[in-house]
Amino acid sequence: xxxxxxxxxxxxxxxxxxxxxxxxxxxxxxxxxxxxxxxxxxxxxxxxxxxxxxxxxxxxxxxxxxxxxxxxxxxxxxxxxxxxxxxxxxxxxxxxxxxxxxxxxxxxxxxxxxxxxxxxxxxxxxxxxxxxxxxxxxxxxxxxxxxxxxxxxxxxxxxxxxxxxxxxxxxxxxxxxxxxxxxxxxxxxxxxxxxxxxxxxxxxxxxxxxxxxxxxxxxxxxxxxxxxxxxxxxxxxxxxxxxxxxxxxxxxxxxxxxxxxxxxxxxx
Amino acid sequence: xxxxxxxxxxxxxxxxxxxxxxxxxxxxxxxxxxxxxxxxxxxxxxxxxxxxxxxxxxxxxxxxxxxxxxxxxxxxxxxxxxxxxxxxxxxxxxxxxxxxxxxxxxxxxxxxxxxxxxxxxxxxxxxxxxxxxxxxxxxxxxxxxxxxxxxxxxxxxxxxxxxxxxxxxxxxxxxxxxxxxxxxxxxxxxxxxxxxxxxxxxxxxxxxxxxxxxxxxxxxxxxxxxxxxxxxxxxxxxxxxxxxxxxxxx
Numbered sequence: 001x002x003x004x005x006x007x008x009x010x011x012x013x014x015x016x017x018x019x020x021x022x023x024x025x026x027x028x029x030x031x032x033x034x035x036x037x038x039x040x041x042x043x044x045x046x047x048x049x050x051x052x053x054x055x056x057x058x059x060x061x062x063x064x065x066x067x068x069x070x071x072x073x074x075x076x077x078x079x080x081x082x083x084x085x086x087x088x089x090x091x092x093x094x095x096x097x098x099x100x101x102x103x104x105x106x107x108x109x110x111x112x113x114x115x116x117x118x119x120x121x122x123x124x125x126x127x128x129x130x131x132x133x134x135x136x137x138x139x140x141x142x143x144x145x146x147x148x149x150x151x152x153x154x155x156x157x158x159x160x161x162x163x164x165x166x167x168x169x170x171x172x173x174x175x176x177x178x179x180x181x182x183x184x185x186x187x188x189x190x191x192x193x194x195x196x197x198x199x200x201x202x203x204x205x206x207x208x209x210x211x212x213x214x215x216x217x218x219x220x221x222x223x224x225x226x227x228x229x230x231x232x233x234x235x236x237x238x239x240x241x242x243x244x245x246x247x248x249x250x251x252x253x254x255x256x257x258x259x260x261x262x263x264x265x266x267x268x
Numbered sequence: 269x270x271x272x273x274x275x276x277x278x279x280x281x282x283x284x285x286x287x288x289x290x291x292x293x294x295x296x297x298x299x300x301x302x303x304x305x306x307x308x309x310x311x312x313x314x315x316x317x318x319x320x321x322x323x324x325x326x327x328x329x330x331x332x333x334x335x336x337x338x339x340x341x342x343x344x345x346x347x348x349x350x351x352x353x354x355x356x357x358x359x360x361x362x363x364x365x366x367x368x369x370x371x372x373x374x375x376x377x378x379x380x381x382x383x384x385x386x387x388x389x390x391x392x393x394x395x396x397x398x399x400x401x402x403x404x405x406x407x408x409x410x411x412x413x414x415x416x417x418x419x420x421x422x423x424x425x426x427x428x429x430x431x432x433x434x435x436x437x438x439x440x441x442x443x444x445x446x447x448x449x450x451x452x453x454x455x456x457x458x459x460x461x462x463x464x465x466x467x468x469x470x471x472x473x474x475x476x477x478x479x480x481x482x483x484x485x486x487x488x489x490x491x492x493x494x495x496x497x498x499x500x501x502x503x504x505x506x507x508x509x510x511x512x513x514x515x516x517x518x
Contacts, residue, residue: 065418068422069422070418070421070422087421088421088422088423088424089424090424092422093422093423094418094419094422094423096415096418096419097415098413098415099415100413100415100416100418100419102416102434102437102438103438104437104440104511113423114423114424117420117423117424117425117429117433118424161423165423
């Protein structure tokens with residue numbers, strides 16, 4: 001486990017030998033009089049999964065939505081692949097906490113919706129959607145409607161939709177919080193496989209310490225409002241081991257414990 | 269409903285009431301209530317007359333024109349109020365006043381403004397129907413999950429696409445409920461409008477029959493009108509149910 005303190009964060013932000021996909025520079029966010037984020041400087045390495053973790057109300061979702069271009073920052077700048085963000089863009093795809101599926105559309109249409117908005121022809125987009133439906137393990141459900149699926153399956157649709165647009169950066173806002181515990185574990189394992197396979201940059205928001213340590217290459221811990229970077233941790237866990245072995249790994253357990261000790265004082 | 273251990277179908281109570289009506293009519297106790305069988309015979313004869321057909325066409329025409337404007341304006345204003353707080357604050361109080369106001373009282377004023385013709389009836393239909401459509405559309409638009417809108421934006425939907433492909437469809441169940449209630453109110457509007465103007469369409473016939481105490485034809489006319497209003501409402505309810513299947517589960 002590598003522990004990078006906040007002071008050293010800017011200097012040590014880029015792990016040697018990897019590119020930066022997303023740069024966050026001096027982001028501040030005010031909601032009227034309430035300061036949600038203060039002076040966030042962060043680099044997200046390409047091809048890695050970085051988690052934003054923190055107590056509720058620390059602005060982690062706000063930061064993710066600023067990166068997505070869905071809400072404007074009060075000051076500061078976000079650059080994706082070196083280009084400044086002014087709004088949503090095709091190089092970023094978002095996975096929503098409540099899935100945000102269109103209830104009147106089939107799984108197929110929901111997965112292909114990003115492509116439909118880009119104006120891609122029906123056959124072409126269905127072929128791509130089909131590929132990702134299979135990849136997230138939903139083959140055979142193409143013509144089902146969202147209300148016919150379980151929570152876990154609905155989020156798989158949301159994930160397939162994000163993969164289908166072939167964005168470089170995937171932004172996941174507490175994707176498993178509305179999924180039940182058992183499905184969540186399976187889903188986390190599948191996600192890690194997809195991270196390995198798709199070679200994309202993942203930015204992941206969660207409030208689950210275990211989930212963060214289990215999934216992440218790097219964990220950014222935000223402090224309570226106003227959100228600032230409290231700590232950056234890179235869990236050094238052998239990812240080649242089986243999921244069950246990882247969950248029993250001493251490094252994994254130690255990291256979870258350390259993060260909990262750091263966050264404990266934020267909990268009432 | 270069960271009675272003496274037997275399951276009685278829903279429409280059975282209607283049959284009982286029809287029977288009572290027939291009995292009261294045959295007893296001749298009240299001249300206002302002719303036997304139902306006479307009324308039904310009269311209804312069949314009535315729909316074959318040129319007078320009724322002309323009146324029905326005039327009525328239907330006023331109703332459809334009025335409803336067309338009520339639906340168009342109602343949805344447009346409802347969407348505006350649902351999406352913009354300023355518009356909501358500006359218009360909300362008026363819509364709420366008009367939705368519960370006894371609009372029949374306004375018809376005489378409308379007659380002065382629009383004359384003793386079909387225009388007044390069209391405006392009456394519009395005023396009866398539009399407010400509930402506005403309110404329901406507004407509620408539907410406000411109920412659209414914010415994440416669905418963010419989803420559209422993050423995947424690059426233009427504002428028009430966002431409305432056409434996401435917001436409108438997500439609000440469709442409420443909009444249809446508004447239209448159904450609007451249609452029911454619109455039927456009231458067309459009859460009240462014509463009754464008060466009194467020289468056109470269905471209202472003219474109503475006026476004619478009731479003034480001459482021709483109760484058989486009066487009730488025939490009423491039954492046809494009730495059946496038409498219920499049929500229209502059922503038709504929209506049917507569409508609503510189909511849409512609900514897709515959009516009701518949020």
